[in-house]
Amino acid sequence: MAKLNEQFEAAIAALEDQDVQAAELARNAAIEAGTDPDHAAIRYLDFMLEWLNGEELDDEEVMASLASAETLLEDAVGLDDPKLATRIVLDLADVLTSVGMVDEPEAALRSLCERDDLDLGARFDACALQVDIALDFHDDPELALELLDKVDASLHSQPAYVSLRAGTLLDLDRSDEAIASLEAALAETDDVNLRYQLAMTMRHTAESTTTPPAAIEHLLTVRARDLADHDIDPSAAIPRPQARDLQRYLEDVLETLPDPVIKRVGAVPIRVERWASEDAVRAGCDPRSTVVFEGRTDSDAGDDGQLDAIVIFHDALVVQIDDDDEIFELLTLGLVEEFDRFFGLELIPGM
Secondary structure, three states: OHHHHHHHHHHHHHHHOOOHHHHHHHHHHHHHOOOOOOOHHHHHHHHHHHHHOHHHOOHHHHHHHHHHHHHHHHHHHOOOOHHHHHHHHHHHHHHHHHOOOOHHHHHHHHHHHHOOOOOHHHHHHHHHHHHHHHHHOOOOHHHHHHHHHOOOHHHOOOHHHHHHHHHHHHHOOOHHHHHHHHHHHHHHOOOHHHHHHHHHHHHHHOOOOOOOHHHHHHHHHHHHHHHHHOOOOOOOOOOHHHHHHHHHHHHHHHHOOOHHHHHHHOOOOEEEEOOOOHHHHHOOOOOOOOEEEEEEOHHHHOOOOEEEEEEEEHHHHHOOOOOHHHHHHHHHHHHHHHHHHHHOOOOOOOO
């Protein structure tokens, strides 16, 4: 078992680095050391290696692979080693739910939480995934809150728990409680992500379309912290080839939108900056935005508004991606949020 765990950890580290060759070597070393190829850990590695090379699979092979993962979940829950069981169940549940398969992951997560040998951190991680399923797939924030209330009290002050619970309370239209919990947590620990969530919650629940002054102050603090944490100089020039590449990405995204939506954008100029300025944040811009519209919003004008420019924030985009393949998706999400904020157009219902 010690040899299996050693090779399994090596394979996991390689998978996280997307080093397929090193992961395969660790997987083979575990088998050479006597591990049964049918062991859940080996089958898990086989699945993850296959999934990492998913572009080579046809639709039928993908479905067969996912079905094997569902079967593997049942076996993984019963592994003697709780750490091994937790890692496999959480990873497989994450993959399966990402493609809309939730029944087997949900059952496996419940079974995992029933084990009495899990540490508190693993139990919370399993609970957090259950909460995500309850919110995203069942639209049941009441169930999500019930799950969170069962989490050990010693974890209730942890930022991850506070954030998840506050978001659930917001879904239940209990915004005052959500804000109070975030403020209480910030009084104990100055977590930048909690501060960002608090500001966005304040802005989301404000009666006016204008961002509340307290929220703006929090967002300015978040901006300053993010710039410092990522060592970014917002005044530094952006190389022209990089700026042009991002403009092309955005143009490609715009071409995918329906004609009535594209007409709202027209032929406005697109420029690229490092990060949202303080003035932009004061004007209502999210300091973590990848895209922002400049001009007069519908609410400002009392009509259809006037879009003057679209700004892409280069560094705010870069710090959120692992590779260029994610740029298109992030710009799309940024546009969706801006069309909602600026024009009141909900391109993706419920978002």
